[in-house]
Amino acid sequence: MFTASTAVVLSSDHSHAVQIEGANFLNLLIVDDDRNIREACREVAQSLGFNTQVAESAEQAYRLLDGSSIDAVLLDLRMPGTGGLEALHAIKKHRADALVIVVTGYGTVKSAVEAMKDGAYDYVTKPFSMEELRLLLERVAGHLRLKTENRVLRETIKSRQGFGNIVGRAPEMEKLYRMIAKAGQSVHPVLIFGESGTGKELVAKSIHFSGMFRNKPFIPVDCGSLVPTLIESELFGHVRGAFTGATNPKDGLLAIAEGGTVFLDEIGELPVDLQAKLLRAIQEKEIRPVGSVKRIPIDVRILAATNRDLERAVAEGTFRRDLFFRLNVLTLRIVPLRDRRQDIPLLAAHFLERIGRDAGAEKSISDEALKALLNYDWPGNVRELENALERACALNSADEIQVRDLPTQLYSAPMGLITMSSPSNGIMPMSELEKQTILNALTQVNGDKMLAARLLGIGKTTLYRKLKEYRSQN
Ligand SMILES: Nc1ncnc2c1ncn2[C@@H]1O[C@H](COP(=O)(O)OP(=O)(O)OP(=O)(O)O)[C@@H](O)[C@H]1O
Ligand SMILES: [Mg+2]
Numbered sequence: 001m002f003t004a005s006t007a008v009v010l011s012s013d014h015s016h017a018v019q020i021e022g023a024n025f026l027n028l029l030i031v032d033d034d035r036n037i038r039e040a041c042r043e044v045a046q047s048l049g050f051n052t053q054v055a056e057s058a059e060q061a062y063r064l065l066d067g068s069s070i071d072a073v074l075l076d077l078r079m080p081g082t083g084g085l086e087a088l089h090a091i092k093k094h095r096a097d098a099l100v101i102v103v104t105g106y107g108t109v110k111s112a113v114e115a116m117k118d119g120a121y122d123y124v125t126k127p128f129s130m131e132e133l134r135l136l137l138e139r140v141a142g143h144l145r146l147k148t149e150n151r152v153l154r155e156t157i158k159s160r161q162g163f164g165n166i167v168g169r170a171p172e173m174e175k176l177y178r179m180i181a182k183a184g185q186s187v188h189p190v191l192i193f194g195e196s197g198t199g200k201e202l203v204a205k206s207i208h209f210s211g212m213f214r215n216k217p218f219i220p221v222d223c224g225s226l227v228p229t230l231i232e233s234e235l236f237g238h239v240r241g242a243f244t245g246a247t248n249p250k251d252g253l254l255a256i257a258e259g260g261t262v263f264l265d266e267i268g269e270l271p272v273d274l275q276a277k278l279l280r281a282i283q284e285k286e287i288r289p290v291g292s293v294k295r296i297p298i299d300v301r302i303l304a305a306t307n308r309d310l311e312r313a314v315a316e317g318t319f320r321r322d323l324f325f326r327l328n329v330l331t332l333r334i335v336p337l338r339d340r341r342q343d344i345p346l347l348a349a350h351f352l353e354r355i356g357r358d359a360g361a362e363k364s365i366s367d368e369a370l371k372a373l374l375n376y377d378w379p380g381n382v383r384e385l386e387n388a389l390e391r392a393c394a395l396n397s398a399d400e401i402q403v404r405d406l407p408t409q410l411y412s413a414p415m416g417l418i419t420m421s422s423p424s425n426g427i428m429p430m431s432e433l434e435k436q437t438i439l440n441a442l443t444q445v446n447g448d449k450m451l452a453a454r455l456l457g458i459g460k461t462t463l464y465r466k467l468k469e470y471r472s473q474n
Contacts, residue, residue, distance in 0.1 A: 026144055027051045027069055028137070031061045031087075032076040032103070041074060044133050048141075058087040065094040072099040072121075072140050077111055084111065085118055092119050097147075099140055103128075166202055167350045170340035176203070179332050184211025189282070189327045191267075192305040194334030196447035197383030200305035201265060203332060208261040213301055216260030219253050224266030224449070225464050232274055233290050236281070242291025254287050257300040267327065268308035268319060269450065269460070279323040302327065307447050337378040337385065344373050347382060351389045352401075363393055365401040372403050372410045379443035387471065438466055 028050040032038045038054045045052045053068065055061040058081060064070065073091055077084050091100055099121040104112045112123035121143070124136055166177070183190045184207050194200045201220065208218040223231055229243060237252030254262055264270070270278065281287045282302060286295045304327050313319035337344065348365060356363035365373075369392075378384050392405035403411055438456065445451045453463040 026071045026141055027053065028140075029053045029055060029061060029064055029070045029073045029098075031055045031058065031073060031079070033057065033079045034076075037076070041133065044130055045074075045137060048134060048137055050137065050141075058082040058090065061087070062090060062094050065091065065098070070095060070098050071144050072101065074101050074103060075120075076103045077108075077115065078105055085115060088115055088118055088120060099143065101136060101140065165350075166199065166206060167347050168340065168343040169346060170335070170343050172335040172340055173343065176332060176334065179330070180206050180210065183207045183330050183332070186211075186330065187301055188329040189302040189304065190330040190332060191310075191328045192303065192332045192334065193310075194305070194307060195336050195379075195381055196307050196442070196449070197381035198307075198334040198336060199382050200307070200334060201263070203334060204261075204263045204265075204303045204305060207303060208263075208301075213260050217257050218261045218263065219257045220263040220265055221253055222265045224269035224460070227461075228271045228274060229290075231270070232277070235274075236277065236287045237289035237292075237296075239289055239291040242289070246291070249289075252287055252289060252296075254281060254298045254300055255296055257298075259299050261301045261303055264302065264304040266306060267304040268306040268310055268313060272318070272320065275320045275323045279320065279326055282326055308450065309448075337381045341374055344385070345370060347385055348373055348389060351386050352393075355390060355393045359393065361399055363399055363401065365389075366403070369401050369403045369406060372406055376410045377443075379439070379447065381447075383471075435466070435470060438463065439470070 026049075028045050030038050030041045030045070030052060031054075032041070033056050035056070038056065042052045042054055053064055053070070055064055057079060061073070061075070065073075073095075075087060075091065077087070079087070082090065088100060088102060091098065100115075100119070102112060102115040102120045102123045104115075104123055104125050109125065112120075112125065115123060122136060122139065124132060166173070166180075168176075180203060190204075190207060192200045192203055194203075204220070205218060208214060221231070221234055226234060233242070233246070233250060233252070235252050235254055237250050237255060238246050240246060240249045264278075281298065284295075285299070286297045288295050310319055310324055310328075314321045314324050337347075348370065352363040352365060373385065373388075380387075388407050388410065389401070391407065392401045396402065396405040438452070441452045441456050442449070445455065449463055449467075450460060453460045456463070
């Protein structure tokens, strides 16, 4: 039998014990009526890194199980009072997920087997050596670690689905998910960088809807598509008669968001004088509607996005440094699709699934067409991919998309270069020529719409209008 003297042997040796990695998060409850055994086991377990508690009876064990978190129980099956399998059952009832290792006397393997059948994790017979106990506890720690890892994984997957359908498994995307989770729990401004169509708005929504303000409004403001006076009145509101046409007073979006999120899209396009006003609003947490002298307090979380190199804009003096720093508390960078091509098949499957669901028919893609998707450079990123697939499904009434259903630049052009695809009669409509010129310009300037408009010699608003047209055409 396991005696006091063997207990001394156990404890005298523990200085050689190597701690089990991760064991210090594990709580072991030792239940034995023999004090010497309790203490000996405790010493071994502690030397391995476990947090330990002891109980001298089953009843005391139940109280501990109810009151603290216990991952594993070392239970002597032979105790006065409640003992044996009855104690095992009761422990399982109190804490179903705890691992129970039963300790049985020599020659009572039968009860050990029964205990295993009844849900014990393992057993050990007395007398046991420190080495035996150590090996056993190592197994327990390994098992518990795996259980925890699985739980963490499950939670991550759960939260991933909560991230508003963001698809992608590239390492950069995994990093992005972690950042989104972090941003969701913060009140600080977030600046989201990414080329056109990389999913900036999707990410902003995910931050809001997975975060702590999800029950409050999410209000997007496109700073690029409005004329400056309109942006100002959109953001800050105006009083009646503030300017021609202001026949009714209007609340600013920064005030309407009330405890929620304002998403300032294309922040890089915000005119410099409005940048100053926005900075003041964020710093002082109040706004002044256009034409008013009164200030209104605001309580809003700011997310901003841009496809421009704002650092360069700061260096060039077109974007205020102080506003840049104010907005750039947390930075999220979304990698262009061409730099995470492994996500293309996933995204394609995701969009086809959605399109198919809407159309009530299963949609798939031929190997060759998928290859074309993988080889293309996607200057318009995920949005372009989504549009290409929608267009292909519209063109092809069959269920499998073929290469010929894809936009011509995907198979007639070397990586990313949009060539003039001429129809068989050699004549191309002016509108098509214009479209290709605009898209080509955008590709060459990496999606910088301001720069593209300048190079093309057209206004920014015209460019936005054209792009919108193309999107609806696709
Ligand atoms: N990782 C992704 N998973 C699933 N869908 C995505 C992903 N990224 C983008 N999308 C989809 O692509 C389209 C474009 O995304 P979004 O509007 O968020 O991009 P953006 O960066 O704001 O583009 P822009 O610069 O043109 O405003 C949307 O329909 C969006 O749902
Ligand atoms: Mg956007």
